[in-house]
Amino acid sequence: MNFSEFSFWWVLALTSVPFFAVRYFGKAFDWWRNRFDTVGLAALSLLLFLNASSTSFAVFLFEILFNYFMVSLMLRREAEGKKEQARLIATAVIIFDVAVLAYFKYLTFFIEDFIGLAAPVPPNWQSSFPLPVFQTIPPGVSFYTFQMVAFVVDSYTARRKKPIKLLDYINFVAFFPQIVAGPIERRSKLLPQIKDFKFKFTAENFDIGMRWLSLGMFMKFVLGDNISPYIADGMGETGNPWLIWFYAFLFTLRIYFDFGGYSFMAVGIARIINVKLTLNFLAPYTSQSINEFWRRWHVSLSTWFRDYVFIPLMGKRKKWAPFFLFITFTLSGFWHGAAWNFIIWGAYHGGLLLLLRYAGRPFSRVTNKFVKKPQVVSWALTFGSVILGCLFFMELNIERLLAKLQTLITPWAYSPGKLGEAWATFNTPEGLVLGVALALSVIFLVLEHVAVWQERPEYELLTSPWMSKILLALTILLAANIPADFIYFEF
């Protein structure tokens, strides 16, 4: 759900207040049944999805029902010993789920950018296409499709194949804090918490939930949203390398604060009702290698691709692991959006992993010889590589991306004059606002670094009792007037 839209909180309040009032009296007069909690959560999740996107709701509901009945059928066939049939059903459901995702997300790209490479595509092809063509993708389809696919595979490979109730499945897939942008949860982690769901409110859960919620809101509304407008203003910059780097740096910060903030808000809201979600981010900008970065960035997606793409693709061909790793990362890039820049971004990160694999050790030996603190060099190189990668990620216009890259690799473009020009761009009252937002961002990232250096949990300092409350107060006082869209909602 879009936590930055007031509509979400409004519907949540309007539905929760009467529901929990009735529940309170129901419990007081002893007619409330636990089942009502399960129904209540399902109804709340579906209602919030309907409120977020009424047009996508029908598709979502159909997918839930289709997946549920097919998985149930698959489990029955397995129980009857018809393993081949069960395997066929699992394959068919996965193909169906991926096909729905492909239809909504990749159809236009496939026809215009892929087929269009080989043969000319008429500009009005959409009018003669037999199916409706969508310009925007239904919210959450990329995330819930992956969760559904994982559920099919996990159900097929589970040792104990117990049937699952429809309501539990709805709550598993549609759980409102994480349905639209993850974390992509696995059957083994979320289902036991969601099964026969009962609301459990405790001061402890509320306190922990509020800490994550405060952290997420601060990241999203104060840091991400206050940095966001400057990036939009600078997208057209192609001639000044200092500014190109700076805008890519701003985007690097924003995407973390935006998506990390969203993810922590989801963790916090879920925790308030006693559900523990996966932490999708583990201070990724403290990483000292690209390997480490991908263990800390969008954790639930990385592990999904590892378990459901990389490992099955590679199988026993371990010699080919680097190749399949590269393919997996390129596919992961493509998951982020139907555009070439995302494919390039995925391939870039795949390439970096290969570079690290083959050149990492020799490089370390050299730096260890000449540098006192090689970990600082490793961190700087990693962070720099991530910033450069963000340039591919943020720039949908390929011609402009190439122009920016050309400027970046032109040594004489880095002139003092251009540096002065870049400084002048931000030497304004607006630049001061950005300066304060960046100062807060740096303090935030330093606190992550300190936690990692001290080998504490990554967000322990930022979720400590006092810090959480400071972050909540700062969020109320400094949140941007106009919240920017969540970047990952577009994916």
Place this chain on the structure above:
Amino acid sequence: MAIEPSKKLPFQKLPSQKLLSWMAVAGLAWGAGFIYNVNLGGEAYWLKRLYRNKVEIAAETTDPKLIVTGGSGAHYTINSDLLSRELGMPVVNLGIDGPVGLDVILPSVLDTVKPGDKVLLIPEYLVLQSKNGFGPKSGLFGVAIGQPGLGGVPPKQLALETLQLGIPSLRWAVKSAVDLAEEGQFTGYYDGPLTERGDPTETKLREGEWWPLEIKEPASRHAIARVAQFKTEVEARGGELIISVPWVYGDVEDARTLGNVQKTADDLANIAPTLVDEETLNVQPTPELFADTHYHLKPEGREVRSQQLVRQLKPLLGER
């Protein structure tokens, strides 16, 4: 990785204390933001001050008077002294701010109307195009002036804007800090002093490029119905409603713009006498007379516009 604060808390708190501490922090921060926004230097404060000063001026003005109202397209477009002198009657500029919305602006000025008063309504097109009569400051304005929900703002919008009144934002916090450091006081768009008739005394000039405005839609059905209702309300108080199509720097070559202006003027004319230059439809071909927006006029522009209004109003008011 999830935190388990019970192990990390320096001292064990009672459950109710945990809940209360969160509420206290949220309440204090929101309260501080509200005080800043409504009573110190936020947008709502300047709007509230502008409105209250104007209402006070109206209350002190002898009747019968001419009340000129609308958004900032009324506030920044007339010279009340010139109008008063030429028309021979007291004039009060009660123009507020377009984003407050038609459905809130109109009831907010109604109390100032006394028997014999003339009310000249000059609404901007954006105000007239709104499908429900509300703008992004409708709820905020009502809460700031102590009349929450004025004009029937929908509960969801009222709740959102009330919540936002406690959120100053980084941008405003930095701006206010700079204002305090440089000028020793908070500043805002409507911070300038008013004349004794409610006109602005300061002119803000545009720094960016000009482009001719296109009027993409005529007045909405809702706006027309609300203006018609306002006429009844004004008449019930013994007043008389006159409407004027606003001056705007617009695209005089664009048939759609001119068509929409004409349609708006025709619809308004069915309600009350509507003042519009039949040749230009009040769409100006150049921005020379405009200050910072497509509606706001420079002092010399306000004089020209007021002279036009005098010519158009005299036949309606009768020679004085």
